[in-house]
Amino acid sequence: MKTLLCGGAGYIGSHMLKWLVERGHSVTVLDNLSTGHREAVQWGEFVQADLLDPASLESAFAGRSFDAVIHFCARSLVGESVAQPYDYYANNVAGTLNLLEAMKRHGVSKLVFSSTAAVFGHPVQDFIDEEHPKAPINPYGASKLMVERILADAAQAHGLRSMALRYFNAAGASPESDIGESHQPETHLIPNALRAALGTGPGLKVFGSDYPTPDGTCVRDYVHVDDLAQAHEQALAYMDTHEGAHAFNLGNGQGFSVREVIDAASRVAGRPVPYELAPRRAGDPPVLVASSQRARAELGWSPRYTSLDDIIETAYRWHRNPRY
Numbered sequence: 001m002k003t004l005l006c007g008g009a010g011y012i013g014s015h016m017l018k019w020l021v022e023r024g025h026s027v028t029v030l031d032n033l034s035t036g037h038r039e040a041v042q043w044g045e046f047v048q049a050d051l052l053d054p055a056s057l058e059s060a061f062a063g064r065s066f067d068a069v070i071h072f073c074a075r076s077l078v079g080e081s082v083a084q085p086y087d088y089y090a091n092n093v094a095g096t097l098n099l100l101e102a103m104k105r106h107g108v109s110k111l112v113f114s115s116t117a118a119v120f121g122h123p124v125q126d127f128i129d130e131e132h133p134k135a136p137i138n139p140y141g142a143s144k145l146m147v148e149r150i151l152a153d154a155a156q157a158h159g160l161r162s163m164a165l166r167y168f169n170a171a172g173a174s175p176e177s178d179i180g181e182s183h184q185p186e187t188h189l190i191p192n193a194l195r196a197a198l199g200t201g202p203g204l205k206v207f208g209s210d211y212p213t214p215d216g217t218c219v220r221d222y223v224h225v226d227d228l229a230q231a232h233e234q235a236l237a238y239m240d241t242h243e244g245a246h247a248f249n250l251g252n253g254q255g256f257s258v259r260e261v262i263d264a265a266s267r268v269a270g271r272p273v274p275y276e277l278a279p280r281r282a283g284d285p286p287v288l289v290a291s292s293q294r295a296r297a298e299l300g301w302s303p304r305y306t307s308l309d310d311i312i313e314t315a316y317r318w319h320r321n322p323r324y
């Protein structure tokens, strides 16, 4: 199978790339390297192009044929999206429209799209399933929900088959430590906790300790990047037999508080995570935990990393000696 992997130089995209190539897929990566790393594209073919530049986008399609596109490209910092909404709607919505138009021109009719738990906004139930109301509370989540709606319209108008996969908190790294998470600036909890423990980053700030949760800190559902990669491969197969636009929530179904993550990171690193309590970060819901029953039932998805310590262990191995 020939796949165009947009955003394949990024954190989740590079794990997808490795996963697909190891399973015999032929992959072309398209990335503008705005937040991704050329060093992360260690397999397949690389085309430097920007979704906002139709001519460069065209160069990725020209002379190649693809069975499907997997689309990870996005600006994805919640706080930044509040401050710079135009940039977020331009990159995440207009960029995706350019991609959809190129796919239509070149007869590619299957898409897997990176959506997010942020499409739900404040949860109204403990386990968020696909039927949960979608009421994003920031431009990042709104931009992803707009794309989901465009995909539903594209199915009806153009027969596009699509799978929106809504990740909860992607975490961990390839067990071989050849690729891993390297965002600049790093805003995610697990890398920041590990870098604080290793002394390669500043002390961790715990954003909020007065939330209505058992220990006062936010609760999240951490899912390993390789388990996400497996779901994407299953999503590609699902579209062979299913028309239309579909959406699936992807998480482990278990929530861990920031304090529990700090304890786990300390256990894994064998040393304490230096931290201080800090004010709440704008836009953080207290609890986000997935129900992934639909993905389990319909895709046959079954995450292999169910222990938080095991997930953090793979991240720790990467952060001890990051290659980029």
Ligand SMILES: NC(=O)c1ccc[n+]([C@@H]2O[C@H](COP(=O)([O-])OP(=O)(O)OC[C@H]3O[C@@H](n4cnc5c(N)ncnc54)[C@H](O)[C@@H]3O)[C@@H](O)[C@H]2O)c1
Residues within 6 Å of the ligand: 006, 007, 008, 009, 010, 011, 012, 013, 030, 031, 032, 033, 034, 035, 036, 037, 049, 050, 051, 052, 071, 072, 073, 074, 075, 076, 091, 095, 114, 115, 116, 117, 166, 167, 168, 169, 170, 171, 183
């Ligand atoms: N990391 C998470 O926990 C998480 C959770 C939910 C959803 N997501 C979504 O998953 C996707 C990947 O997330 P990530 O953490 O790997 O992010 P990332 O920033 O590491 O990867 C995104 C990649 O897309 C590229 N890119 C961005 N805009 C582009 C453009 N206009 N043209 C070409 N390339 C472009 C970047 O250079 C980067 O390599 C994003 O769409 C994000 O919104 C991530």
Ligand SMILES: O=c1ccn([C@@H]2O[C@H](COP(=O)(O)OP(=O)(O)O[C@H]3O[C@H](CO)[C@H](O)[C@H](O)[C@H]3O)[C@@H](O)[C@H]2O)c(=O)[nH]1
Residues within 6 Å of the ligand: 076, 077, 116, 117, 118, 168, 169, 170, 187, 188, 189, 190, 192, 204, 205, 206, 207, 208, 218, 219, 220, 258, 281, 284, 288
């Ligand atoms: O240095 C830090 C970093 C994070 N946190 C806290 O740790 C929790 C997890 O934060 P992350 O930044 O690791 O993850 P988010 O839940 O904010 O973000 C994830 O979910 C979002 C949707 O809600 C987006 O999809 C985003 O791309 C994805 O990484 C939050 O309560 C946050 O306040 C800290 O206390 N200190």
